Each structure stands twice: as structure tokens, then as C-alpha cells.
Amino acid sequence: MDKKAILSDYIKNEIIRNRNFALDENDDLVGAGILDSLRILQLVAFIEKTFGIGVPDEAVIYDNFHSLTAIVSYLDGFSKDSR
């Protein structure tokens, strides 16, 4: 499963708690109230555990977490930087 699918599944199952939720990859997760302070922290913990990376504090910013596309883009950039 690719990163987007893994993250989408997690957000739908564990955060929204509705498997059938129509989550678009460009939806503003923060603006829609899907991600609040606690859920962002949960998501960061999930990302670190699932993808085996440490998300620096300075990277936990809206620009990197506001949508599925943004999160995947951040993770892809993180992976490239680590090579």
C-alpha cells in the first residue's frame, strides 16, 4: 500500500472513524475540523511508528499537515533528504 492509502485509511478509521468517509487528497483536514491539536499529535505518532521516521518539531506545521497531499509530499521530501 502506498503512503497516501495508508494515511487515508488511518485518518478514516482512527480519526474520522468512518471507513466510508469521502476523503479527498486535497481536503483541508485542519479547516474541516478533522485534525485538531490532539489528532495532529496522534497522526505524527502514527507516521513515526509506521514509516520509521522522526518528525522534527519544526516540521509539525500546517504547511506539512493540512491535507493528505501535503503530508505525503512532506514524507517524500523527508525520504529524499535522508538518502
Added chain:
Amino acid sequence: MVRRLLYLNGIAILCVVLFHTTSWGLTAMFAWTPRYLPVSEPVFDQTGSLPYYWIRIIEQVIAIAVPTFLFVSGYFVAFTTGHRDNLAWGQIWGRIKSLLMPYTIWSVLIWLSWFLLLGDISSFRGYVTDFLTGNTTITFYYVPLLIQYYVLSPLIIRFARDKWAILLTITGLFQLILQIGIMLELMYGLDNIPKIMGWFAQMPKWVFLARLFWFVLGMVVGFHITQFKQFLSRFKWMFFNIAVVCIPFGVLEWEAIFHFSGRDYLNMRETIIDSIYTMAFIFAFLGFTDSPLLWYSRICDLGAKSFGIYITHITVMDYVAKAIYRFVPWLLGVQILFQPIILLVGLGAPLVLMYAVEKTSMRKYYSYLFG
């Protein structure tokens, strides 16, 4: 540091539940003595006893609770703003909606339970006032308070970014004056202090001025995280030591206020040492970024569920304590049994309820009920 905020929230919600447990402990120890002692009026003989000081120490240790929640909320306003000039109103409304839904549902459920179980009914105006001021339970003030902060965020953000030192000084000074007012009112009574200090002392908890400093502090740290990380790391042991020292001094401070007041009993209020302790605790906790955390997953899980626990625990505790009062009054005189029972239901019942909702077809309504 950021990932520790979820753990910190977990600690804070444990503190909230513990605080309300000890409050019931004090109610049983004093106001409810006629139910288990051969007295016709409440007696205060247990002041100064071992259970009494045990409760006072716990109350001091857990003073961090609500300020910590506000700090974390303020931090995430900074997160949500990011590099943009300000928050979009759509984002503010999204956050307010996620608080309002569970708050409204539980307010109505509680009013309904009062009517069905106790025959209590209020006027429409009474319900509206309770809803707007968070007066339905002793914990609900937090929701109108936090909503005010979100609404004010666009104004606060402008200063939190560029004039944060002035902003923290002003809100910190206000917090200090508020707490001086509270202390004066407790010690001398409302009629014997200057009117302005009485105004500060009487400020309702739901009014945004009451705890603005903590929300602002979180926002400032969020906007200046790199500088604060260096600062917190450098002075972490100083903050740790301040926090530790504040515990016994906070207990002594409260006892001094209590004895000076000449009253039989005082309801707990936040004092100056409580604020110093809270700030030192938060800073020390965030400063020790590499220290391992006990029961990390479990407490983070509590942190993630903190709003749901917060909004539901007090009513469960309320009914259980009153059921014990009615049906098993001798238990009120055995604090070592009474308090663990209240704690267990206060924490356990919300968690069981949240688990049950999550595992059933009600799952899609989870966020409406628990945030």
C-alpha cells in the same frame, strides 16, 4: 518536544479527574459528615488530619491541569496559522464546531437526566445562561472559555508573532493581579478589599480574561519554537527544581490563606504559587525532550481522548458520589475506599463509553459525542 504535548495532555486529564476525586473526598470529609457521624451539622474536625493533607498535596501536584490544556490549544493555533498572516475564519469555525457538538449534546443529556431522575427543571433562560457560561457542570466553563480564545485568536496572533514579550508581560501581569485579588478575597472577604480587587477575584472562570495567559503562552511557544527549545533545554533543571519546590510551598501557601481567612472551609482556587508551579512544570516537561516517559502509549492514548473524558467524567462522578451518599453512607467516612471508587468511575466510565461507541455502529458519531 511536540510529540510530548500529547503525553502532557494525558497527564493533564489525569490531573483533572484526580482533582475532582479529591473534591468529592473533601465533600465527604466535611459537608457530608452528618451521613456517617452522629452529628446533625457538618463538622470540620478532620482539618489537619492525614487524609486532609494527602488531599491538599494531591491538589497542589495536579494544579497544572486546565492551564496545560490551554497551553496545548494555544500552541496549535500557532501550528494552524503556519507561515500565513493569520488564521482563516473557516478554520476557527471548524475548531469551534468540533467543541460545540459534544458540549451541546452532553449539556442536553445532563439536563434531561436531572429532569428524569431528580425532577429538576430550569427555565429556558436558565438553560440558555447555563449553556453560554458553561454552568451546567463545574467543568463545562472550559468550552465557552476556549471558544472565546479561538474567536480572539486572529487578534492575539498579530502580537504573539512579533510582540510576544509585551503580550506575555501584559497577560502575565493580569494573571498575577487576578490571583492577588483572589487571595485577598479569600483572606479578608469581599467587603474588606478594594472594589477593583474584588472585581478581579469574582471574575467567572468562563470569561476569557481569567486564563488568557496560558493560551497566549502556548501560542507564543508555537510561533517561536526553535528559540524556546533552546531556552527550555538550557534551563530545564532550573524549571524542574522550581516545580519541585513549589509543591510544599504551594501547600503551605494555601494553608496560610485558609487559616488567615478564619473560615471553616475554602473551595480551592488557583494561587500565585500554583501559576509558578504550572509554568515551571510545563517548561521542565518540554525541556527534557530526550527523557523516557512512563507508560508512554497509554498516557498518550488518554491525551488523545482527553476532551471526551473531560466532558463526561464529572457527571458520572456526581451521580456515583450521590448514590454512595444515599445508599452506602458509611463509605463516605472511609476515604481510602471512597476516593478510589470515585476515581475509578471518573476515569473508567468515560473510557468504557468511548470504547463501546467506537466498537459499534455508533462509531461514526464518535466525534459528535467526544470531540
